[in-house]
Amino acid sequence: MITRNFLTFDIEEWFHANYDGIDLHHYDHKSTNLEANVDRLIAICDTFNVKSTCFILGDVARHKPHIVKKLFAAGHEIASHGSSHQLIYPMRPDEFHADIRLSSDILEQIIGEKVIGYRAPSWSVKPDTLPWFYDILAQEGFLYSSSVYPAKNTLFGIPNFPDTPHYPTSSPVLEIPQSVMSLFGNRVGYAGGGYLRFFPTWLIKRMIRMKNRDAKSVFIYLHPREIDIHQPRLELGLMDGYFHYQGIAGC
Numbered sequence: 069m070i071t072r073n074f075l076t077f078d079i080e081e082w083f084h085a086n087y088d089g090i091d092l093h094h095y096d097h098k099s100t101n102l103e104a105n106v107d108r109l110i111a112i113c114d115t116f117n118v119k120s121t122c123f124i125l126g127d128v129a130r131h132k133p134h135i136v137k138k139l140f141a142a143g144h145e146i147a148s149h150g151s152s153h154q155l156i157y158p159m160r161p162d163e164f165h166a167d168i169r170l171s172s173d174i175l176e177q178i179i180g181e182k183v184i185g186y187r188a189p190s191w192s193v194k195p196d197t198l199p200w201f202y203d204i205l206a207q208e209g210f211l212y213s214s215s216v217y218p219a220k221n222t223l224f225g226i227p228n229f230p231d232t233p234h235y236p237t238s239s240p241v242l243e244i245p246q247s248v249m250s251l252f253g254n255r256v257g258y259a260g261g262g263y264l265r266f267f268p269t270w271l272i273k274r275m276i277r278m279k280n281r282d283a284k285s286v287f288i289y290l291h292p293r294e295i296d297i298h299q300p301r302l303e304l305g306l307m308d309g310y311f312h313y314q315g316i317a318g319c
Contacts, residue, residue, distance in 0.1 A: 071280040074244075076214065076260075076289045077109060078149055078187065079124040079135070085153075085190075101299055102128070105292035106135050110142045120144050123187040123214070126151035126171030129178060136178045147185030148172055148210075155192040156215075161200040168208055188215035191224035191246065198236060206239040214244040214287065219255035227255060232284065247286045249275050260289035265316065 081100055113120060122144050129136045140146050150156075151171045156164060168186060175183050186205055193201055193215045205213055218229040229236075233244045247259040257263035258275050276286045293299050297316055 071283050071285055073276065073280070073286040073288065075113075075118055075120040076187075076287065077120055077122045077144075078289060078291050079106065079122050079128055079139070080149065080153060080291060081125075081128065081293075101296050102292055103132065103135055105296050106139065108295060109290075109292060110139065110144075113144070114142070121147050121185060121214075123147045123149035123185070124175060125149045125153055125189075126174045127153075129171070129174045133178045136175065140179045145185065146175055146179050146181070146183060147187065148175060148183050149187050150189050153189040155190060156188045156201070157192050157194045157197055161204060164201070165204050165207070168205070168210075172208060182209060184209065184211040186210050186213050186215065188213075191215060191217035193224075193226070195226060202237045202239040202241045202243070205241045210241055212242040212244055214246070216243055216245045217248075217257065218245045219248045219257055231255070244287060246289065247279065259286050261291070261294075264288070264290070265294065 079102075081102055109120075122139050124136055124139075124146060126148070136146060148168060148171045151167045151174075154167065159167070172183050201215075202213065216229050217225040218227065218231040219225050220227040229245060231245055231248050233242055235241070236243050246257060248255040249258050250256075258267050258272055264272065279286050294316060299316075
């Protein structure tokens, strides 16, 4: 039996990040290459006859519904990335509920279909959010989430979380955690974002083959800005700036 791998995109602007000191509202009216980057992603997928799941921010969908329509028409699954890229763990349950309902309403009005998938901004699900997180998703009709990073860094992650798709609670919402590998005894991402740009291609391919030999799927994620060497730059500290931008020049 062939093991399938999955390609996902977080459809958001170049300034949608959750580092300390970043005020997302400050950038609302800044210039953007998002549509051109999405067009390029669609073209790449068409070249290799690949379809993806696109986790789209409600703010992006509201301001640029034609991007959602374009992805949907090209055969890509439309899923929710929340409304405005706010972290989950500072939210109250009612705030989270309102956030996902707003994003779902916007997306569903555009495509005319029910949205069943959700991804938390910056993988911002923590252990103390789990008791209500999946229940609220279920109440809104979501069938799956891809919101947990089963490793730890300074911003996100649950290091002891299972690294395969499963039902974490009694709710009917399947969690599809991000793919990780073991490096010096610690779990580390390799299949998306800064990790995908940091590690050499040969290592990433090797890890994918190893996972597939064990009949495990790999879940890859990218952002449109990661294929754009001409994007504007956020003012970030040394370490955050390195993680956010390293490897993009090779796109």
